[in-house]
Amino acid sequence: MDSTQGRRPTAHAGDQGTADADAEQFWERHYGTRRAWPAHVNPLLAETAAPLRPGAALDLGCGPGGDAIWLAQQGWHVTAVDISTTAVERVRERARDLGVADRVVTEQHDLASSFPAGQFDLVSAQYFHTPFSLSRGRVLRTAAGALRPDGLLLIVDHGSTAPWSWNQDPDIHYPTPTEIAAELELDPAHWSVRRAEMPRRRATGPAGETATVIDNVLLVQRRDPPMTA
Numbered sequence: 001m002d003s004t005q006g007r008r009p010t011a012h013a014g015d016q017g018t019a020d021a022d023a024e025q026f027w028e029r030h031y032g033t034r035r036a037w038p039a040h041v042n043p044l045l046a047e048t049a050a051p052l053r054p055g056a057a058l059d060l061g062c063g064p065g066g067d068a069i070w071l072a073q074q075g076w077h078v079t080a081v082d083i084s085t086t087a088v089e090r091v092r093e094r095a096r097d098l099g100v101a102d103r104v105v106t107e108q109h110d111l112a113s114s115f116p117a118g119q120f121d122l123v124s125a126q127y128f129h130t131p132f133s134l135s136r137g138r139v140l141r142t143a144a145g146a147l148r149p150d151g152l153l154l155i156v157d158h159g160s161t162a163p164w165s166w167n168q169d170p171d172i173h174y175p176t177p178t179e180i181a182a183e184l185e186l187d188p189a190h191w192s193v194r195r196a197e198m199p200r201r202r203a204t205g206p207a208g209e210t211a212t213v214i215d216n217v218l219l220v221q222r223r224d225p226p227m228t229a
């Protein structure tokens, strides 16, 4: 099978979610009508993954694919997933153009109702935000369950609103790393929190404007079950 072939979603066992056509249309319009957004790796993903030995990675809500392509360039085998067909097609084309097509699989999923198959050493959810109702906690718990022993789940959320963001709702609440960790409902006997922080960084918007923004970062690691005597 061509590993760069886009795959359609497959429902996963026990999934109670429902696909949301409005959400799919929203994100399809978002990627279909806008000028090509420069697809750079997100700095907190690069910082986290750079010291790791490359393995299998899953990029949830990959968008135009800056992270997926960067990971592939570092030697990772990446599954890049998004609700937008245009986004995953763009990732596939970029992977081909940049010579990493053999390390990038793209799959279109509405993660509300389906999840990619496989086991991963790294699952990354970078700014996995949507204006639509989505049981993000359930998606992220499924993601945690798809990790191999010692695997890492990196969640980087917005912690503040950039001036160029599509979401300028003044009442928005960005879950803190502690709140995200609580949503994951992870058994501390099998999981450790490696990082829970809210760092600031200087970010650049689509027109080149800059602003200081906050990121909410949670990194958890799956641990081997303790040995029993």
Ligand SMILES: C[S@@+](CC[C@H](N)C(=O)[O-])C[C@H]1O[C@@H](n2cnc3c(N)ncnc32)[C@H](O)[C@@H]1O
Pocket: 023, 027, 042, 060, 061, 062, 063, 064, 081, 082, 083, 084, 087, 109, 110, 111, 112, 125, 126, 127, 128, 129, 130, 134
């Ligand atoms: C704010 S963007 C972040 C994109 C990318 N990770 C980045 O850092 O630039 C959120 C992404 O999640 C995707 N997304 C939103 N809802 C989704 C869903 N239910 N299933 C899969 N992807 C979804 C969107 O299409 C979009 O690409």
